[in-house]
Amino acid sequence: MEGKQVLVAVGAHTADMEFSAGATLLKHRKAGWDVHIVHLTLGEKGHKTLSPLEYGLQKKREAEEAAAILGAVPHFLPFKDGELTVRDEIARHLARLFRDLRPTVIITHWKDSIHTDHTACYHITRRARFFATNPHFELDQTLPIGYTRLFYAENWEDHQNFLPYVYVDITDVFDDWKKAFSCFAIGRGEGTFPYWDWYQSQTRIRGIEVGVSYAQAFAVDQEGMRLKKELL
Numbered sequence: 001m002e003g004k005q006v007l008v009a010v011g012a013h014t015a016d017m018e019f020s021a022g023a024t025l026l027k028h029r030k031a032g033w034d035v036h037i038v039h040l041t042l043g044e045k046g047h048k049t050l051s052p053l054e055y056g057l058q059k060k061r062e063a064e065e066a067a068a069i070l071g072a073v074p075h076f077l078p079f080k081d082g083e084l085t086v087r088d089e090i091a092r093h094l095a096r097l098f099r100d101l102r103p104t105v106i107i108t109h110w111k112d113s114i115h116t117d118h119t120a121c122y123h124i125t126r127r128a129r130f131f132a133t134n135p136h137f138e139l140d141q142t143l144p145i146g147y148t149r150l151f152y153a154e155n156w157e158d159h160q161n162f163l164p165y166v167y168v169d170i171t172d173v174f175d176d177w178k179k180a181f182s183c184f185a186i187g188r189g190e191g192t193f194p195y196w197d198w199y200q201s202q203t204r205i206r207g208i209e210v211g212v213s214y215a216q217a218f219a220v221d222q223e224g225m226r227l228k229k230e231l232l
């Protein structure tokens with residue numbers, strides 16, 4: 001019998017994975033998967049007037065509320081907003097978590113981003129996956145994980161060279177996703193960027209592209225785009 005299916009989404013900041021992949025996470029939860037959201041940072045430096053301490057507490061609370069709606073378990077790693085770099089301290093921390101959670105699917109940021117934290121998250125996640133899979137990396141006596149499928153979520157800040165490849169029909173979970181989205185002040189329009197307008201529009205566009213109402217699109221590595229066929 002096949003083991004438990006586990007989806008782990010890794011975001012640089014709270015709200016990143018909820019906005020770009022939240023509906024997809026909820027869909028997997030409803031299909032019986034275990035779903036986790038790993039936040040490398042709280043995104044605590046994203047408010048013009050609140051201090052990082054104040055805003056960090058707010059964003060943690062918002063992420064917990066959103067995760068409850070999405071049926072996901074949130075994990076908050078102790079790294080700082082705006083200071084993510086590709087370093088093994090973070091990759092090993094995440095790799096230990098991967099060995100604990102044992103994902104079958106991982107979602108993270110696409111690499112070409114206007115935010116250096118997002119680009120770092122892409123590389124950190126790939127390096128952590130490598131550490132977690134290879135048995136020769138001893139990470140507190142944890143057991144290596146098997147092969148994981150890796151997808152990159154569509155984020156307005158990570159759009160350069162983003163090539164959508166896998167589309168998930170989110171029509172039936174759209175309303176609950178919007179509720180989770182609205183747990184964040186920035187998701188309710190209380191910020192400078194119109195997040196909901198962008199994500200709602202983008203999921204509608206992706207839906208039109210595949211003939212459904214709303215869809216979330218994901219990129220894959222180039223080697224994941226090989227289809228073997230006997231005849232065209």
Ligand SMILES: [Zn+2]
Nearest residue numbers: 012013016115
């Ligand atoms: Zn972010």
